[in-house]
Amino acid sequence: MNVRLAQKLIRWSKLNYADLPWRKKRSLYNTLVSEIMLQQTTVSTVKPRFLSFIKRFPDLKSLAQADEAHVLKAWEGLGYYSRARRLHWAANTISKMKNFPDTHENLVEIKGIGLYTANAILAIGMDKRALAIDANIERVLARYFGIYEFKGICAKKLTQEFADKKILNFKVSFRDFNEALMDLGRTYCRANKVDCLLCPLRKSCKSFKDKNALLTPKKVLKKKVVKEDLNILRVVFKKSDKYLFFKRPKGKWLQDQLELPSFIIANSKLKQYPRLKSFNLEKLPHIESTITKYKIKNYILNIDSIKLDPKRSVWLSSNDFKNHHLSSVTKKILNC
Ligand code: SF4
DSSP: OOHHHHHHHHHHHHHHHTTSHHHHSOOHHHHHHHHHHHTTSOHHHHHHHHHHHHHHSOSHHHHHHSOHHHHHHHTTTSOOTHHHHHHHHHHHHHHTSSSOOOSHHHHHTSTTOOHHHHHHIIIIITOOSOOOOOHHHHHHHHHHHTOOOBTTHHHHHHHHHHHTTSSSOSOSOHHHHHHHHHHHHHTTBOSSOBOGGGOTTGGGOHHHHTTOGGGOSBOOOOOOOOOEEEEEEEEEEEETTEEEEEEOOTTSTTTTOEEOOEEEESSOOOOSSOEESOOOOTTOOEEEEEETTEEEEEEEEEESOOOOOTTTEEEEEGGGGGGSOOOHHHHHHHTO
16 A cells, blocks of 8 residues: 555545544543444444543543542443443553653553553554554455455554554554544445445455455354353342442452342352352242343342341432443343
8 A cells, every 4th residue: 555545545534534523622532532432332332422421521630530430330331341440540540640651662551551542542642653453454454455364363464564664654644544444444344245346445455356355354253152041139129219239349240330139049150149059039020131151030039128238238219320330130120
């Protein structure tokens, strides 16, 4: 690819996608937030949530000073909550620094910032020569250069060749270039469908010439996961107008999330909740949910007295729900 073709690609991108909210008002903070949100999530899902998140936490300081529970609440609808925690950790660390780190080495040292995010901050936030190889960029460049390898291996090859300046060795705005490649990957050069005739790169795209764009990156076939059935007892304890919750312990799965008291029934190896050897579930209503490899029946038990550990007990009225991140299962149960 030469500079003229890169500029053609950028012109196409700017004409069509310059109005994405994180592109309209640029800041390193906005780039940090949007790039973490966009990992594993589509642009259309991120758009409204980015705007409401930035309204709630307009800068690094406000995010760093927020309670994690409020950050998780503002993240609702985006899923993969570990990203919200990573963003919060990163904001905490960077807000204590004199300046926003501006080298790859310094960025990846920050808890919460991985290789991809570091490259995205350098390229998109700072307009430096860097390549933020997400799935879209990996796919477009593997096809453009005709690298027929497995997903992941294409990314490694591209990373190395880019670092050695064997590819993409021209002067261009790397912010615009990275964004244009991402735009192309989610529009004309998708994983299972290509619209090469509309693509600004088609004249020198190797896999278009070879008529085999869909052959790369090769997919690693995943084993079909057989879901394990699981019964969980969810206890709804209401005293006057407040419900009892407990906070998941630090350092454990879903740390700090508020949950209804929950117990695993019988013989699963899952250790996330205390286990009850047996419990008569027959007359209890239930709702179903799935998480990772588990198909769960959530049995709902309403009770009116219980002995409590005051340190881990949290009482919330239904008016408080909007201020806390509760899982969708919990919300469904409380709406029963
Ligand atoms: S020409 Fe086709 S395969 Fe090549 S980059 Fe464009 S959309 Fe992808």
